[in-house]
Amino acid sequence: MAAKASALRKTPARKTAVKPAPRPAARRLRADASRNREKLLAVAAAVFAEHGVDASLEEIARRAGVGIGTLYRHFPTREHLVEILYRREVEALAAAAEDLARRHPPDIALAEWMQRFVGYIAAKRGMAKSLQILLATKSKLLAEIYGLVTQSLRRLVEAAIADGSIRRDVDSADILQALSGIYSAPATPDWQERSCRLVSLLMDGLRWGAPKTAQGLGFRRP
Amino acid sequence: MAAKASALRKTPARKTAVKPAPRPAARRLRADASRNREKLLAVAAAVFAEHGVDASLEEIARRAGVGIGTLYRHFPTREHLVEILYRREVEALAAAAEDLARRHPPDIALAEWMQRFVGYIAAKRGMAKSLQILLATKSKLLAEIYGLVTQSLRRLVEAAIADGSIRRDVDSADILQALSGIYSAPATPDWQERSCRLVSLLMDGLRWGAPKTAQGLGFRRP
DNA sequence: ACCCTAACCGGAGGGGCCTCCGCTTTAACT
DNA sequence: AGTTAAAGCGGAGGCCCCTCCGGTTAGGGT
Numbered sequence: 068m069a070a071k072a073s074a075l076r077k078t079p080a081r082k083t084a085v086k087p088a089p090r091p092a093a094r095r096l097r098a099d100a101s102r103n104r105e106k107l108l109a110v111a112a113a114v115f116a117e118h119g120v121d122a123s124l125e126e127i128a129r130r131a132g133v134g135i136g137t138l139y140r141h142f143p144t145r146e147h148l149v150e151i152l153y154r155r156e157v158e159a160l161a162a163a164a165e166d167l168a169r170r171h172p173p174d175i176a177l178a179e180w181m182q183r184f185v186g187y188i189a190a191k192r193g194m195a196k197s198l199q200i201l202l203a204t205k206s207k208l209l210a211e212i213y214g215l216v217t218q219s220l221r222r223l224v225e226a227a228i229a230d231g232s233i234r235r236d237v238d239s240a241d242i243l244q245a246l247s248g249i250y251s252a253p254a255t256p257d258w259q260e261r262s263c264r265l266v267s268l269l270m271d272g273l274r275w276g277a278p279k280t281a282q283g284l285g286f287r288r289p
Numbered sequence: 290m291a292a293k294a295s296a297l298r299k300t301p302a303r304k305t306a307v308k309p310a311p312r313p314a315a316r317r318l319r320a321d322a323s324r325n326r327e328k329l330l331a332v333a334a335a336v337f338a339e340h341g342v343d344a345s346l347e348e349i350a351r352r353a354g355v356g357i358g359t360l361y362r363h364f365p366t367r368e369h370l371v372e373i374l375y376r377r378e379v380e381a382l383a384a385a386a387e388d389l390a391r392r393h394p395p396d397i398a399l400a401e402w403m404q405r406f407v408g409y410i411a412a413k414r415g416m417a418k419s420l421q422i423l424l425a426t427k428s429k430l431l432a433e434i435y436g437l438v439t440q441s442l443r444r445l446v447e448a449a450i451a452d453g454s455i456r457r458d459v460d461s462a463d464i465l466q467a468l469s470g471i472y473s474a475p476a477t478p479d480w481q482e483r484s485c486r487l488v489s490l491l492m493d494g495l496r497w498g499a500p501k502t503a504q505g506l507g508f509r510r511p
Numbered sequence: 512a513c514c515c516t517a518a519c520c521g522g523a524g525g526g527g528c529c530t531c532c533g534c535t536t537t538a539a540c541t
Numbered sequence: 542a543g544t545t546a547a548a549g550c551g552g553a554g555g556c557c558c559c560t561c562c563g564g565t566t567a568g569g570g571t
Contacts, residue, residue, distance in 0.1 A: 097537055100549060123527060134551025139529065200422055319567055322519060347557060356521030361559065 104141050106131045112152055116190060120149055120197040149201060150208060157212045160187055164219035174232035174277075177223045178270045184216075184246060185262045192254050217243060231278035245269055326363050328353045334374055338412060342371055342419040371423060372430060379434045382409055386441035396454035396499075399445045400492045403468065406438075407484045410472050414480070439465060453500040467491055 096104065110131040114122045124145060128138040142148035163183055167176040191198060202209045221239040228235050249262045318326065332353040336344045346367060350360040364370035385405055389398040413420060424431045443461040450457050471484045 097548060099536070103550085124529090125527065128551090135529080136531085136551050137549080140549075143529095145528095196426075203425075319518060321567070325520085345557065346559090350521090357559080358521050358561085359519080362519075365559095367558095 100141075103131070103133050103137055107133065107138055107141060107148075108152060108155070111148055112156075115149070115152065115194065119194040120145075120201075121194075124148075146201060146205075149198075150205065153198075153201075154208070154211070156187065156190075157215050160184065161215045161219045164223055168223060168226055172232060173223065173227035173230040174270070174274060177227050177233070177273075178266070180219070180223055181242075181246065181266045181270070182263060185249065185259060185266060188250050189259045189262075192258070195254070220246075227273075233273040234276045235278070237273065242269070242273075322363075325353070325355050325359055329355065329360055329363060329370075330374060330377070333370055334378075337371070337374065337416065341416045342367070342423075346370075368423060368427075371420075372427065375420075375423075376430070376433070378409065378412075379437050382406065383437045383441045386445055390445060390448055394454060395445065395449035395452040396492070396496060399449050399455070399495075400488070402441070402445055403464075403488045403492070404485060406468060407471065407481060407488060411481045411484075414476055417476070442468075449495075455495040456498045457500070459495065464491070464495075 107127065111127050114127050114130065124138060125135050128135045131138070138148075142151070160183065164176075164180050167179050170176075171179065217239065220243055224233075224237075224239040224242060227233045228237075245265075249265055252258060252262070255261075329349065333349050336349050336352065346360060347357050350357045353360070360370075364373070382405065386398075386402050389401050392398075393401065439461065442465055446455070446459075446461040446464060449455045450459075467487075471487060474480060474484070477483075
């Protein structure tokens with residue numbers, strides 16, 4: 068807030084002839100610049116997690132060991148910074164889905180991913196209000212996030228169904244709804260604990276009556 | 290923003306015995322205090338209208354000729370100030386309805402009030418975003434405002450119907466809907482002009498076929 | 512008319528926001 | 542290896558937010 072003036076930005080008035088066209092799109096960041104940028108993002112994530120999105124930007128710059136000017140050059144506004152961080156986290160969540168799918172049996176991957184989802188939401192709980200405002204103003208961002216999450220979930224669920232490790236009469240939308248219930252639950256102190264239990268419960272339900280189990284234990288045996 | 294701490298507010302720890310009960314509800318404000326308060330409100334209204342709700346509080350105090358401390362004592366947060374101002378304006382709008390009803394024929398009163406309503410919305414247009422945030426967080430305030438406005442409108446409409454100066458097959462809800470259309474129209478530069486025309490148009494429609502006209506000019510004549 | 516104190520005043524102070532600009536570094540090109 | 546200028550750095554400076562507290566004053570009580 069308090070943005071105010073910013074009007075009357077002096078234009079530098081180049082004196083030498085402008086270089087014709089040696090602009091290969093967006094020049095790679097200089098080594099020091101990208102180092103600083105990463106450092107800032109890492110520190111910002113920590114500080115925001117600690118103090119909420121209203122944390123002091125000067126503290127972030129300080130802890131990252133750069134001047135405040137550097138922070139502002141990389142991220143012109145607080146919103147920019149928060150948005151980039153947020154997007155990254157969601158992307159990490161999506162990446163985790165792929166990674167889990169590659170290294171574990173589908174049902175384990177799904178279960179594990181949902182637990183991470185809870186953790187991710189938990190981290191956001193603290194800064195709920197400011198984030199709401201941010202997301203309300205940036206519906207495009209919101210749509211992207213939603214898309215990434217649903218896509219990750221869908222792949223995991225479909226793999227688990229195909230593999231026979233969870234029942235086939237559900238689809239990812241059902242599960243998403245269950246998870247969104249977790250999201251919108253009131254923020255009691257034991258919220259995270261309970262949410263984790265809920266996820267296990269959900270997983271048990273999903274495994275019950277799954278072909279693998281049903282054939283391996285239920286139907287074949289008698 | 291930047292609200293930050295405020296945690297750890299030291300409690301004064303009264304040392305003298307607490308006064309038993311000489312608290313006649315809320316002691317009247319001292320003369321100077323209420324003078325300053327009014328001055329602040331008047332100046333704040335002007336400054337907010339000029340710069341939007343993000344205007345500098347220090348400027349408001351300065352222009353009102355009081356110290357910043359005085360401003361903060363009367364209005365602990367920016368939101369307090371904005372809310373009080375906002376509520377007052379709505380109350381003024383409601384008072385205007387009664388006043389107009391007393392001094393003009395019902396249809397004129399209604400027409401005039403709707404024009405004022407447009408002006409009132411116009412004044413808020415500039416600070417739309419911040420106000421939205423405020424109202425989103427203060428749904429009680431929103432409900433109050435809504436109640437006052439609908440009530441004012443209803444009285445005016447009913448009076449005009451009873452008087453026969455507008456048609457009787459409409460009710461205030463219809464008109465409110467028309468007005469809310471005006472409110473949610475995109476904020477083009479000629480918005481206010483167009484809205485005023487729309488209101489006239491609406492008024493003409495309301496008068497058409499009203500008992501007074503119909504008997505005086507339409508049906509009786511031929 | 513005078514006293515007394517609760518209530519009020521106001522500005523200094525500590526911290527944050529963001530901009531601006533002179534100095535430094537990187538890396539493209541000889 | 543040497544040159545050079547674009548890209549990057551960072552902190553001083555100007556403005557604002559909000560709190561705290563010593564000095565001032567209104568106005569009820571006598």
